[in-house]
Amino acid sequence: GAGVSQSPSNKVTEKGKDVELRCDPISGHTALYWYRQRLGQGLEFLIYFQGNSAPDKSGLPSDRFSAERTGESVSTLTIQRTQQEDSAVYLCASSLSLDRIAGPRVYGYTFGSGTRLTVV
């Protein structure tokens, strides 16, 4: 597509429920990233995909968080048993990767407009 698409744009859920967030990257972008941004805070790295493999899961805050990616397209971030501290904007970004390291360094990222998650 023309840009990175995320859905839903807003999600309100009750504490303890599971949620699934979706990201559709720019066509041809092999690298995909998930970040979280709490209100008034900076971007917090969650996970990175190169193709459908995730070499860096270091940012996932707990085992309630998981992510997967189908080939070099859609990715889903799943949060199980949501807690109030999970409330944030979840941003997805994609980039070209000529190789696993050069891509984001050369081209930067293109972000989606995010999913605003509110846990009540």
Add this chain to the structure above:
Amino acid sequence: RKEVEQDPGPFNVPEGATVAFNCTYSNSASQSFFWYRQDCRKEPKLLMSVYSSGNEDGRFTAQLNRASQYISLLIRDSKLSDSATYLCVVPGFQKLVFGTGTRLLVSP
């Protein structure tokens, strides 16, 4: 030392002013850098890339000082529409590392 550090601001400047932000980074091996702009409740958007000593795009100039490990962003003739948070971005291992941002407020 944090991977990337920025003064959070806010920087309050009148229209037409020149303003500069600095950003320091810890990884001396970093090669390319970025400035992103983030408007309130919006996603970050790429503003400029910096690969060598600097880059200029209209009213915006980004400079890189490798010896001192800092990047700067200069905005000339500030407009009201420049009000935003400016994020300094440094390459980490297989991902970009974002600073927490410097907030700019341009007033009439």
